Amino acid sequence: MKNEVKNEEVKNETGRAEKLNKKETGEKSKKLPFEVDRRSVYKCVQCGTCRSVCPVFDVVGWESANTRGRMLIIKSLIEGRPPSEDVLSSLASCTTCGICAAKCPAGANPPEVVEAARAQLVKCGVTTDAQEKLRSAVATSGNSFGETRSRLHWLSDSERSTLPEKSDYVYFVGCFDSYRYPEFAKKTFEVLQHFGVTLLPDEQCCSSPLLRTGFREDAEKIMEHNLEQIRNVGAHTLITGCAGCYTTLKNNYPEELRVISLPEFLAEHLEELNLKRLDLSVTYHDPCHLGRHNKVYDAPRKVIQAICNLKEMKNIKENSRCCGGGGGVRIGYPDISLELARNRLDDVPEGVDYIVTSCPLCVRNLRDAGGNIEIIDIIELVAMAMQ
Known part of the structure; x- marks a missing residue:
């Protein structure tokens, strides 16, 4: 398995990050029904197609950290299994990137199911310290x-x-x-x-x-x-x-x-922007929630091609690899998050001046992952062409 030694370190670090908040979770969870749409859960036929594309599984290597494992865990929860720390570490480590849904032959939407399950865990009082920190920041x-x-x-x-x-x-x-x-x-x-x-x-x-x-x-x-x-x-x-x-x-x-x-x-407004051509070659990273989740693929490429040369990454559009920043994984599992970003940088073609994306979280996570090519937001490229 890829990065076996590092994965063990990530596993240990994840275990430390996954401390449950002291809310009498065991007792509370038993008193509340675990209400997730059963039809969505049972669409998953456990074929394992998602194992080959799940970015977290690629890094961590645990069965519970891939989409099939998560769906099995959610199935057990709606059938009466009380939430536990193992359940939490599985469900909270999903980036909700959606590549599993894009590839699922049965038409299941695991990110949607995972988010619904997380909401049920919150109702049951089962959360991580990282989740609570995020909630507190936004609420206050x-x-x-x-x-x-x-x-x-x-x-x-x-x-x-x-x-x-x-x-x-x-x-x-x-x-x-x-x-x-x-x-x-x-x-x-x-x-x-x-x-x-x-x-x-x-x-x-x-x-x-x-x-x-x-x-x-x-x-x-x-x-x-x-x-x-x-x-x-x-x-x-x-x-x-x-x-x-x-x-x-x-x-x-x-x-x-x-x-x-x-x-x-x-x-939509390219002609009004009056952009000049730049002698640059760039590549474009599709953010998961702009691309796979909402099918916005052509617009950013149209803008880039109006300005400079576009050299595509190895995996693009619906096959684009996640930067690792989404789904609460960046704050809860920083080691896993950065490893996903490094994997994405492996897709960058040679001979480009910039990696362009259209999401500030992708910019931050890809920058934090290192690499020798600058990552910029698409508005920065537009600003260069307007000067």
Whole structure:
């Protein structure tokens, strides 16, 4: 098995990270029914196709850390098995990348089932310290980092005071661009404001981290806050440069909202952007929640090809390998997360100047994994071509 020695180290480290919170989980879990859609669970015919593509299994090598193992565990839970630490370590280590669903011959959607199971574990009081830390940060500060600064700190006072109070279009910035990559936020808004796009005065986390890790009740409160903000602005369209925000706003918020990703918006307005050609070769990494989950493949490539030469990675589009940052795995299992990112960097072709992606979490995780090629967001490439 690949990386056997390292896997044992990761396993030991994971065990330390998986301490259950002291909530009398054993007793509490027995009193609550484990309610996950049985039809979704029983769609899995245990054929093992997913074992060949599950990125976490590729790194860790435990049967419980691949999709088939997780589905068997969930099946046992709905049939009466009480949650335990072993159950938690299996279900909490899924990145929800969706490649198993894309390859499943039976049409099962394991990430959806895993998220539902995580929500049940939360109800049963079974969570990790990492999950609780994330929940607390979002619940108390409105962002996944626990930041107390204004979400619009990257704007000057005069810029904030002149933001349109009403608009059909809102740029939903997200936690990462607000607090870790404010230069992405600023460059994005500089482009979007030419099209009459405004910002929410009190945007909070989209709730993706809460939904992915099972804290649905907490997520609903934050989502309602954002919806009130959107209604006050009068917007019918949200634009976001974060894949996690995109999939959450598009699939978990009310259907009447139109949600488009930044690459889609840029692709629609290429002629108006008046971009110049650059003497560069780049490759593109498909974020899981933009690509596999929502089939946004062509728009970012259209933008890139309008600017420079695109050399594709070894695995692209629906076959793209996960960066390892999603599903709460980055915070809960950093060693596994970085190993997944290093595996993704192995797909980079030779002779490229940059790795371009359209998700700040992918940028962060791929950068942290090392490598000798700079990882940039697609808005940075657009900004180069606009100068």
